[in-house]
Amino acid sequence: MSDVANRIKEEVTTNDVVLFMKGTPVFPQCGFSAAVVEVLDHMGVRFKGVNVLVDPAIRQGIKEFSDWPTIPQLYVKGEFIGGCDIVREMYETGELEQVFKDKGVAVQQAA
Amino acid sequence: MPMASDDIVRLIKAGLPDAEVRIEDLAGDGDHYSATVISQAFAGKSRIQQHQMVYAALGGRMGGELHALKLTTMAPGAS
Numbered sequence: 743m744s745d746v747a748n749r750i751k752e753e754v755t756t757n758d759v760v761l762f763m764k765g766t767p768v769f770p771q772c773g774f775s776a777a778v779v780e781v782l783d784h785m786g787v788r789f790k791g792v793n794v795l796v797d798p799a800i801r802q803g804i805k806e807f808s809d810w811p812t813i814p815q816l817y818v819k820g821e822f823i824g825g826c827d828i829v830r831e832m833y834e835t836g837e838l839e840q841v842f843k844d845k846g847v848a849v850q851q852a853a
Numbered sequence: 854m855p856m857a858s859d860d861i862v863r864l865i866k867a868g869l870p871d872a873e874v875r876i877e878d879l880a881g882d883g884d885h886y887s888a889t890v891i892s893q894a895f896a897g898k899s900r901i902q903q904h905q906m907v908y909a910a911l912g913g914r915m916g917g918e919l920h921a922l923k924l925t926t927m928a929p930g931a932s
Contacts, residue, residue: 774921810901811908811916827924828900 746803754817758847759789762804763814767791774826775814781833782816786850787842819845855883856919861911868910869894879923887923896928903927 754760759782765771767779767789782789794801794813805811808822816823818841823829832838842849858876865874865888872892879885888907895903903926908915915922 805916809905811913813916822901824901825904828904831900831925 744803746799747807750800750803750807753790753792754820757790758819758845759787759842760792760817761789761814762792762794762800762817764793764795766793771795772813774812777826778814778816778829781829781838785833785839785842787847818842818847821845856914857883858886861886861888861919861922864912864914865890865907865910868912869906873929879921885921885923886919887925889925889927891927891929893929895926898928900926 761767761775761778761782763770763772763775763778765775767783770776770779779791792800794804801813804813804815808815810822810825812825814826814829816825816829823838823841824832829838832841839849858878862874862876866872869890869892871894872890874891875889877887879887890903890907892906894906898906904924907924907926911919911922
């Protein structure tokens, strides 16, 4: 495995929920990344944001790691969950909450 | 470099011949599209796999010349 793949592997295995995104959770720099941050914030899920804009190796490497051409990308307990469209769709159907529960990640659903 | 919606439909159908493709130019700028793709080939596949099949049909343009494509995929008859 390449160095960058190892770094990605380490990120997604040492953090329960990781979002590879453009910008930071506080200041997303792309509407698609912002949409996923909004979903996670709304669910009260703690996550680590990795800003690919400051790391070109990760920006390219994450696309090869998951065979997925776009950013953002959400990982839960090392598993690639999807990009913006899939995350939003799973949120709306309740599947996303189920993924977090199944994987033992705390969710604070707004009443 | 924006892509015409007809080109996107043509590429998807070239990769998934039975696909029903509905496309919408979200911003009217030829750069932000929404596509719904229905194909028998998606049966039994995860959402990630279904989207990867569409991206494969687009031959590497996704994330490059095709900046934004909001994608919804399903097999026929799936809700």
